[in-house]
Amino acid sequence: MLTLNHSGRRARRMKSKIIKVDYLARVEGEGGLYVRIKDNKVIEAKLKIFEPPRFFEGFLRGRKFTEAPDITARICGICPVAYQMSSSHAMETACGVTVGGQLRQLRRLLYCGEWIESHILHVYMLHAPDFLGYQDAIRLARDYPDVVNRGLKLKKLGNDIVTVVGGREIHPINPRIGGFYKVPKKEELDALIERIKWAIDASLETIRWTATLPFPDFEQDYEYVSLCHPDEYPMNEGRVVSSKGIDIEAKDFLDYFEEEHVEHSTSLHAKVKKRGRYLVGPMARYNLNFDKLPAIAREAAKDAGLGKTCNNQFKSIIVRSVETLFACHEALQIIENYEMPDKPSIEVKPRSATGHWCTEAPRGLLYHHYSIDDDGIITDARIIPPTSQNQKAVENDLFGFVSKNLHQSHDELTWHCEQVVRNYDPCISCSCHFLKLNIDRE
Numbered sequence: 001m002l003t004l005n006h007s008g009r010r011a012r013r014m015k016s017k018i019i020k021v022d023y024l025a026r027v028e029g030e031g032g033l034y035v036r037i038k039d040n041k042v043i044e045a046k047l048k049i050f051e052p053p054r055f056f057e058g059f060l061r062g063r064k065f066t067e068a069p070d071i072t073a074r075i076c077g078i079c080p081v082a083y084q085m086s087s088s089h090a091m092e093t094a095c096g097v098t099v100g101g102q103l104r105q106l107r108r109l110l111y112c113g114e115w116i117e118s119h120i121l122h123v124y125m126l127h128a129p130d131f132l133g134y135q136d137a138i139r140l141a142r143d144y145p146d147v148v149n150r151g152l153k154l155k156k157l158g159n160d161i162v163t164v165v166g167g168r169e170i171h172p173i174n175p176r177i178g179g180f181y182k183v184p185k186k187e188e189l190d191a192l193i194e195r196i197k198w199a200i201d202a203s204l205e206t207i208r209w210t211a212t213l214p215f216p217d218f219e220q221d222y223e224y225v226s227l228c229h230p231d232e233y234p235m236n237e238g239r240v241v242s243s244k245g246i247d248i249e250a251k252d253f254l255d256y257f258e259e260e261h262v263e264h265s266t267s268l269h270a271k272v273k274k275r276g277r278y279l280v281g282p283m284a285r286y287n288l289n290f291d292k293l294p295a296i297a298r299e300a301a302k303d304a305g306l307g308k309t310c311n312n313q314f315k316s317i318i319v320r321s322v323e324t325l326f327a328c329h330e331a332l333q334i335i336e337n338y339e340m341p342d343k344p345s346i347e348v349k350p351r352s353a354t355g356h357w358c359t360e361a362p363r364g365l366l367y368h369h370y371s372i373d374d375d376g377i378i379t380d381a382r383i384i385p386p387t388s389q390n391q392k393a394v395e396n397d398l399f400g401f402v403s404k405n406l407h408q409s410h411d412e413l414t415w416h417c418e419q420v421v422r423n424y425d426p427c428i429s430c431s432c433h434f435l436k437l438n439i440d441r442e
Helices: 008-014 056-060 065-073 080-094 101-132 137-143 145-166 186-190 193-210 250-256 282-292 295-303 313-336 386-404 410-422
Strands: 017-021 031-038 041-049 225-228 239-242 257-260 269-272 353-361 364-372 378-384
Touching (some): 017 410, 031 386, 031 410, 056 378, 065 378, 080 101, 080 353, 101 137, 101 193, 137 145, 145 193, 145 313, 193 295, 225 282, 225 353, 239 250, 250 257, 250 353, 269 386, 282 364
Antiparallel strands (some): 017 031, 031 041, 225 239, 257 269, 353 364
């Protein structure tokens, strides 16, 4: 429901209005937005999340450490691999184990499949309609059937990669602490090669297509935060770095970042301690790791008009397309060099310890922290998903965009405000799972 509140002559004289969207469309989960304007100035901008808390940290306590990948996968149906990988690495770190070789590559391949299907879902089905003036992808498909069919075909490939490596496309059942329950045969992966080669070309077409979309002139000063790896574009491993000087291991994450409760949201808001908002996701990865992209992706980005950095969040649709190309290219390299490992997993023995890890979910940095006892029972769990980390940046974008575009009509401004939120591809359900809620009321 869209409402525009005026209060007679006084409101007209004050030039005050409220932009309010009770239920955002084309995002995962339930949330709304609220912007208040008074005397032609933006007074407040809020991303209002009202999904009930899901208490996943509470569910994990008292469970075996080996159950964490299966339990956390249920946090999200779009990016379950991210939760499985973060929890697996965190537990392995606590137990003093490192998974390498072909098992490491298979994990990276599994992540490639998730990046492809998640990015393509957002680019074609959730985000592109905003730029082209359509309410949804169904109406977009009537005028652009070939474009939408290309998107569906790309997404199917991503799902199939997850199925081959993970056992099924939604909430994979094959990943485990130490590796996998079983590993694919080489011929199973080789069967994907021709489709991936097609997907590389289709990803290039996607980049060229998204580069033609109309982008508002809107750049912000972000502190970008992502993983950074010395040898590869980050997915499963790396140090946590920022564009303003942070360079830490995952175990130090809570020394630099913190969450706080805000009254208008059931999701916690993360911030850099003593500094404030920051941004995670494709834009952060791209800006901090451009030189780690393969040459084909760097050239495609350049041809699309992107530099080594991009500060217009509306153009994240191009960046996601570049990352899709990277994921297809990476998947092909892994499969062509794949040799079936002797064992599907390595042994991981529990010990009393604490483990921390970060991986790069499609939407950005995902932090997991677990404590376990000598029997492998989880005694503490902490999960900080990308969407809660981005919420302050979303609200700041809403504030800045509306301030710059007060001349727009109410309907036009409302449409663009929704688009500002969808730029982030927020996974709202992922962000609503904290255990404690403290509200101080006067």
